[in-house]
C-alpha cells in the first residue's frame with residue numbers, strides 16, 4: 001500500500017529522517033512513537049504525499065510518490081484518510097458540513113442517511129448542527145476521525161489523535177480505530193502515549209514503530 005525504500009527527508013538543514021525502509025501492509029495496525037520533534041508528523045506527511053522524500057523512493061498504491069500528478073495526488077488522498085494533529089475545521093460550517101467536506105470537494109453529495117450513520121458511529125449525531133467552536137476536544141477528535149473516513153479510505157493515518165483527551169475519551173477513540181481495523185482498514189497512529197499502545201495491544205495485533213536517531217525501527221515486545 002505504502003512502500004518506502006531508503007527514504008530520507010530534510011527540511012533544508014541536516015537530515016531529519018534517514019534511510020527508512022518500511023512497507024505498510026494491508027490490514028495492519030501500527031503505532032508510531034518517538035521523541036517530540038523526531039519526525040513522526042513528517043513521516044506521516046511522506047506517507048500521504050504531502051511531502052516528497054529528499055532521497056530514496058516511496059510507492060503509494062503502486063504509484064511513484066515523487067512524481068504524482070495533481071489528479072494522482074487526489075486519487076491517493078481518497079484512499080488515505082488523515083486525522084491531523086490540530087483537527088482544524090471551518091468554523092462557519094456545521095459539524096456535519098465539515099465532516100462531509102471531503103466528499104463535497106470531490107464533487108459528491110453526501111447521502112443524508114450515511115452522514116447520520118457516520119456521526120452516530122462517532123457519537124456526535126446530536127451535535128450535527130453545532131459549529132466547531134462549540135465542540136469539546138474529544139468531540140473535535142471524533143469529528144476529525146469521521147471526516148477522515150467519509151471517503152471510505154483503505155488507510156487511516158492518525159497524528160496524536162488522543163493528544164489532549166482524558167483516558168476515557170482516548171479509549172473511546174481507540175475503540176473506533178480498532179473497529180475500523182477489524183473492518184479491514186489499515187491503521188497507523190502516531191502517539192506519545194505508551195498506555196494507549198498497551199491498551200491497544202490487548203485488543204488488536206498492533207506493531208510499534210519508533211523513530212530514533214533519524215531511523216525507523218520496529219520496537220520490541222516489551223512496550
Ligand SMILES: Nc1ncnc2c1ncn2[C@@H]1O[C@H](COP(=O)(O)OP(=O)(O)OP(=O)(O)O)[C@@H](O)[C@H]1O
Nearest residue numbers: 011016034035036037038039040041042043190192
Ligand atoms: N515545515 C517545516 N519547516 C522546517 N522544519 C520543520 C517543518 N515542519 C517540521 N519541522 C521540524 O522538523 C522536526 C520534526 O517535526 P515533526 O512535526 O515531524 O516531529 P514530531 O515527531 O511529529 O513531533 P511532535 O511529537 O512534537 O509532534 C522538528 O524539529 C520541527 O521543528
